[in-house]
Amino acid sequence: xxVVVARGLTKRFGEFEAVRGVxxxxxxxxxxxxxxxxxAGKTTTMRMISCTSPPxxxxxxxxxxxxxRGRDIRxxxxxxxxxxxxxxxxxxxxxxxxxxxxxxxxxxxxAPAAEELLRFVALQDKRDWRIDRLSGGMKRRxxxxxxxxxxxxxxxxxxxxxxxxxxxxxxxxxxxxxxxxEGVTLVLTTHYMDEAAQLCDRxxxxxxxxxxxxxxxxxxxxRETSPQVIEVFEPxxxxxxxxxxxxxLAERVERLADRWLFYTxxxxxxxxxxxxxxxxxxxxxxxxxxxxxxxLQLTGRGLLE
Numbered sequence: 001x002x003v004v005v006a007r008g009l010t011k012r013f014g015e016f017e018a019v020r021g022v023x024x025x026x027x028x029x030x031x032x033x034x035x036x037x038x039x040a041g042k043t044t045t046m047r048m049i050s051c052t053s054p055p056x057x058x059x060x061x062x063x064x065x066x067x068x069r070g071r072d073i074r075x076x077x078x079x080x081x082x083x084x085x086x087x088x089x090x091x092x093x094x095x096x097x098x099x100x101x102x103x104x105x106x107x108x109x110x111a112p113a114a115e116e117l118l119r120f121v122a123l124q125d126k127r128d129w130r131i132d133r134l135s136g137g138m139k140r141r142x143x144x145x146x147x148x149x150x151x152x153x154x155x156x157x158x159x160x161x162x163x164x165x166x167x168x169x170x171x172x173x174x175x176x177x178x179x180x181x182e183g184v185t186l187v188l189t190t191h192y193m194d195e196a197a198q199l200c201d202r203x204x205x206x207x208x209x210x211x212x213x214x215x216x217x218x219x220x221x222x223r224e225t226s227p228q229v230i231e232v233f234e235p236x237x238x239x240x241x242x243x244x245x246x247x248x249l250a251e252r253v254e255r256l257a258d259r260w261l262f263y264t265x266x267x268x269x270x271x272x273x274x275x276x277x278x279x280x281x282x283x284x285x286x287x288x289x290x291x292x293x294x295x296l297q298l299t300g301r302g303l304l305e
Contacts, residue, residue, distance in 0.1 A: 001028045020210050088130070096145060126138065141175070160176070227289055231285045
């Protein structure tokens, strides 16, 4: 079953076209990611999928229903927003119980469900705390617990780990993987390439309202860029002249403000030549290509606002 199907999905704000004819299909029980720089259209697409913003054109179905039936869809969906919108005036557990009312879940059902969800996100010992006592990671986990109070089939996550330290991020990843194993379909946006590579079964990279590529993270890296990258940090003028002479031996070369990048299929052979012209071996690094290399190759390195 396809949980989300979009064909020619378009969103305009006056004369501005934020999403331009997007085709997307999210399968049941997978984690699907939307990546893109600021202004790419991914958040607007997510809002249409979560039925909080109607499409201008195109077709969109969610959970087997047309997006025009937003009320019915939202009852079967959970949403974790990017911004914290927890109720600061009540306790952790009351945040879950109050939210359950929006789905007409009686308190006798919601109360044990809330306790179970707090155990799931490792907040059971914070159940009576006020929200202002929670760390950023605790708040993100509570937002996930709140989004699960109605036992959703589809969970929408907008930048689920923004601002979290590495320990908190990995704990959130663990909980999201657990939800997927239990049959929940996940759709997320993220600016963290390692997060997308870790969590997503498939993803799209968007730019200027269009989808540039789609596929599993590993396949995209294998298909779109060279398997290895040599980075040379801050070479002096003599080393830079030697590196220019080696440029034809790489499949692609990027020269940045602080380093050179050589993309190659034979990292060991080229590494030996690079080290022959760079006197400081500590400034040369051979690594595997990543999803971030693909992302920057397709969308550019310029800062977009």
